[in-house]
Amino acid sequence: MPGTRAAAYTLTVTRDPVPTDGGARRDPAGARGDGAPSTGTAPLERPTASERTVARDASAALPDSVPILVVGAGQAGLSVGYHLLRRGLEPAGDFLIVDRGPGAGGAWQHRWDTLRLGDAHRIADLPGMGETGRSFDSAPTEPPAAVVVGDYYARYEDAFALDVARPVDVTDVRTDADGTFVVSTADARADVRTRVLVAAVGTWGSPRLPDVPGVEDFRGRQIVTPEFRSPADFAGLRVAIVGGGASALGFLREVSPVATGVRWFTRRPPAFSDPAKGLSEDLGRESVRLQDEAARAGRELPSIVSTTGMPLTPRLRALRDAGLLERSPMFARVVTDGVVHADGTFEPFDAIIWAIGFHADLGPLRSLGLDARRGVRVADGHALDVPGLFLAGYGPQASTISANRGARRIARDAQRYLSDGRWPPAR
Numbered sequence: 001m002p003g004t005r006a007a008a009y010t011l012t013v014t015r016d017p018v019p020t021d022g023g024a025r026r027d028p029a030g031a032r033g034d035g036a037p038s039t040g041t042a043p044l045e046r047p048t049a050s051e052r053t054v055a056r057d058a059s060a061a062l063p064d065s066v067p068i069l070v071v072g073a074g075q076a077g078l079s080v081g082y083h084l085l086r087r088g089l090e091p092a093g094d095f096l097i098v099d100r101g102p103g104a105g106g107a108w109q110h111r112w113d114t115l116r117l118g119d120a121h122r123i124a125d126l127p128g129m130g131e132t133g134r135s136f137d138s139a140p141t142e143p144p145a146a147v148v149v150g151d152y153y154a155r156y157e158d159a160f161a162l163d164v165a166r167p168v169d170v171t172d173v174r175t176d177a178d179g180t181f182v183v184s185t186a187d188a189r190a191d192v193r194t195r196v197l198v199a200a201v202g203t204w205g206s207p208r209l210p211d212v213p214g215v216e217d218f219r220g221r222q223i224v225t226p227e228f229r230s231p232a233d234f235a236g237l238r239v240a241i242v243g244g245g246a247s248a249l250g251f252l253r254e255v256s257p258v259a260t261g262v263r264w265f266t267r268r269p270p271a272f273s274d275p276a277k278g279l280s281e282d283l284g285r286e287s288v289r290l291q292d293e294a295a296r297a298g299r300e301l302p303s304i305v306s307t308t309g310m311p312l313t314p315r316l317r318a319l320r321d322a323g324l325l326e327r328s329p330m331f332a333r334v335v336t337d338g339v340v341h342a343d344g345t346f347e348p349f350d351a352i353i354w355a356i357g358f359h360a361d362l363g364p365l366r367s368l369g370l371d372a373r374r375g376v377r378v379a380d381g382h383a384l385d386v387p388g389l390f391l392a393g394y395g396p397q398a399s400t401i402s403a404n405r406g407a408r409r410i411a412r413d414a415q416r417y418l419s420d421g422r423w424p425p426a427r
């Protein structure tokens with residue numbers, strides 16, 4: 001993340017977050033990329049859906065128009081696809097799902113190899129996933145989460161013939177005089193026109209960038225969460241980890257054993273919750289309420305972890321017992337070879353990992369006047385100021401379980417809007 005931060009990030013992650021090994025490491029067939037399972041436990045099979053769609057769609061043209069276009073095939077987009085199917089709509093004819101990723105798995109396919117299912121919270125099953133014979137509750141926790149989720153989503157796409165078109169990178173969306181969306185893609189295929197646009201784009205492509213003074217001056221290694229590849233990249237370094245969420249804690253746990261020293265910085269003292277109670281219902285509800293309130297008012301979304309706290313999992317407890325879960329208050333500025341604390345003292349660092357959260361990845365919607373950093377007025381998945389635009393997985397829907405719930409409503413309302421043109425659709 002040196003020099004021009006946003007540009008560097010855009011080049012290295014937003015356009016192609018897959019590491020430079022040609023994608024073989026992300027082959028959900030196995031970490032070897034040769035179709036063989038990567039571990040002895042619960043072998044995973046080849047991703048039939050992603051394999052088929054990549055091969056087919058590389059040469060296929062997109063349609064000139066489709067009634068409903070879903071951008072993004074992560075948890076939110078696939079859930080919407082499922083509920084559209086349930087309502088009798090046909091993939092490719094009535095709706096089309098596109099995704100810029102090379103394979104199935106949403107953002108998960110791009111996450112670092114040492115991340116395992118169960119490291120953070122729980123991944124809810126996609127609706128109807130039982131029919132594929134898979135459940136995240138019994139998924140293997142030894143292979144990388146990227147591989148497991150990629151495999152499970154691929155099976156899901158295949159089982160329901162969702163026919164995701166990929167890689168298709170939506171770069172711009174405009175409306176014409178009658179409110180039809182005109183959707184442009186990166187590879188200059190013809191524009192696609194649609195009456196209903198479901199942006200299920202997630203947040204992975206839009207990490208928050210640090211605004212601490214001096215960030216540009218730092219001469220060491222500096223990354224944001226989506227750029228993390230392996231703890232080995234930090235071996236022998238003095239590392240500052242910034243952020244109070246699951247990613248920061250995961251980095252703390254993984255980097256501590258190999259680094260010369262690690263310090264953990266957060267703006268506020270972190271709160272931990274009892275994992276035995278899961279994400280307690282009250283906290284979960286309160287978090288969703290705050291997200292919903294901000295979304296309806298068009299304010300920037302609050303951080304989820306500030307409401308829910310982090311579950312103190314056995315792994316984190318071990319970290320605490322080893323004295324590694326000691327948080328330091330946020331430093332005041334960055335200098336070439338370290339940081340300066342609020343009291344003016346200097347502390348040297350070789351690397352800084354900024355795990356400071358994400359915004360919804362709404363860049364392609366900027367022509368419609370939307371900017372997630374300023375806030376977007378969204379209620380029940382409807383972008384209130386843009387008729388026909390749904391934001392799936394946004395705000396109160398930004399977890400796998402709430403994305404599933406929101407998707408049912410979005411599918412229903414998309415169909416209603418197509419038939420009566422009322423915006424926002426009535427309850």
Ligand SMILES: Cc1cc2nc3c(=O)[nH]c(=O)nc-3n(C[C@H](O)[C@H](O)[C@H](O)COP(=O)(O)OP(=O)(O)OC[C@H]3O[C@@H](n4cnc5c(N)ncnc54)[C@H](O)[C@@H]3O)c2cc1C
Pocket residue numbers: 071072073074075076077098099100101105106107108111118120121122123124168169170171200201202203204205246247361364392393398399400401403
């Ligand atoms: C490290 C980490 C761990 C997490 N762990 C959990 C957990 O344990 N449980 C949980 O519930 N949640 C977890 N989350 C949050 C989790 O990512 C979401 O709950 C969920 O997976 C998001 O699904 P989504 O469909 O909204 O987004 P994504 O999975 O990000 O999918 C969005 C899709 O849209 C595509 N896309 C984006 N922009 C474009 C474009 N312009 N054109 C075409 N395609 C586009 C992307 O390629 C991507 O496939 C975690 C998040 C992080 C960062």
